[in-house]
Amino acid sequence: MKKGDIVNLDIVGIDFPAKPYGYLKNDDRKCFANTNVVPGQKIKARIGKIKNNKIELRDIVIIENSENVAKPFCEKFNSCGGCSFQYLSYEKQAELKANLVYKLIDNSIKNKNYEKLPIVTMGNDKEYRNKMEFSFGNEYKDGPIILGLHKKNSFHDIVNVNECRLMDENFRKIVRFTNDFFSKKDISFYHRLTHIGFLRNLVIRKGEKTKELGVNIVTTSQIENYDIIDEYKEKLLCLDLSMGLKSIIHTINDNKSDSVRADKEIILYGKRDITERLFDLSFNVSPYSFFQTNSFGVEKLYQEVINNLLFITKNDEKPIVFDLFSGTGTIGQIVSKYSKEVYGIELIEEAVIKANENAIKNGITNAKFIAGDVFEKLREFDKENIKPDILILDPPRSGVGEKTILKLLEYNVNYIIYVSCNPKTLAEDLKIFEYNSYILKRVVCVDMFGYTPHVECIVLIQRVKS
DSSP: OOTTOEEEEEEEEEETTTEEEEOOTTOOSEEEESSOOOTTOEEEEEEEEEETTEEEEEEEEEEEOOTTBOOOSOTTTTTBSSOTTTTBOHHHHHHHHHHHHHHHHHTTOSOOOOEEOOOBOOSOSSSOOSEEEEEEEOSSTTOOOEEEEEBTTOSSOEEEOTTOTTSOHHHHHHHHHHHHHHHTSOOOBOOTTTOOOSEEEEEEEEETTTTEEEEEEEEOSOSSOOHHHHHHHHHHTTSOOSSEEEEEEEEEOOOSSSSOOOSEEEEEEEOSOEEEEETTEEEEEOSSSOOOSOHHHHHHHHHHHHHHHHHHHTTSOOOEEEEESOTTSHHHHHHGGGOSEEEEEESOHHHHHHHHHHHHHTTOOSEEEEESOHHHHHHHHHHTTOOOSEEEEOOOTTOSOHHHHHHHHTTOOSEEEEEESOHHHHHHHHHHHHHTTEEEEEEEEEOOSTTSSOOEEEEEEEEOOO
């Protein structure tokens, strides 16, 4: 067998996050398909790269289907890099996500005797996103300007997603209008290779509970005046939307990275922030701050945090809680009513400013949020003799990491609640905890991102005697 050979095989499984695979006859190496296929399908494919214990498959043709296959609901399914799980029914997706999480964890730790709670599924599996970030570009070289999402496996090409079903009709109206408006103008988009061009991104946010909309148009400074942006704003305000357009921002970003950041910010209309409500609390969400992208789903996620906290404390006195990697302080504020004191630590200063503002707005007096590196701020807490009874961790996709975990172990808390957006790094961190006499007690997966491979996990970790 060599690169370029044509082979037939059955798809037998999917590895995290969404890598379908099968085996060739008399060969124990996994063969990974580079497209969306599911267990039970028989395929014909061309051998691509061959590396040690895995083989890459290309030019895949399905020659026998599977009963697990669902018909994708989006016409851009094969080209868009977005929701790659459309070929599975929602129920099958949820089952698959939970099983992939448990497989990762079980391959990482020795103690398999932990409680696996049923995955918490979504009420609405479509139109659930409260934020969408789009890029300006073209679908092919020298093609007309469009606004959309990145093409699958491409950093440069853009796919028109005017009818995307992960966003609601208000978002779709704004995207359709934006595409129509700029397609009629003699205006350039920002080229990621040459760093030349004007239009970069469009970011839309909404408060699901408050019915507030915010639009952020992101450009470079590479034109002399912004009259075209003022015209865009005036016509945008004339759209017939079912939510109130409360904020229109013009962000000027000349940074070469692809992330949305502000060298300069101009409020074109209304206020800077929009407002969202979670449980009985209100949160101001800035144009750039992180906020979970599914408002109804995040309430289910945080309810599981509350459930774990109440399971731990029972009738005990209210604990001192460290909310680490606290972001805009949503978890810390939500658990404050069940806590004596909450101390949140977050690296991004703007998020911390917003967390403290929201705490004051919500009348919360027992939660304080501090900006800085978690490891370094914990060392400062030691000098002030501030110690936790319970740790809540909600790290970025990179996980907590060994250095910080070893610092956390010094507190000898009996329980740690870990909220993870990346099961792979969660499994790696659990291995470190287990080696240091903290065992996994329970896991619950919360699906907030239907038709994508992403899933949130909440685990409860308990200290045991060495």
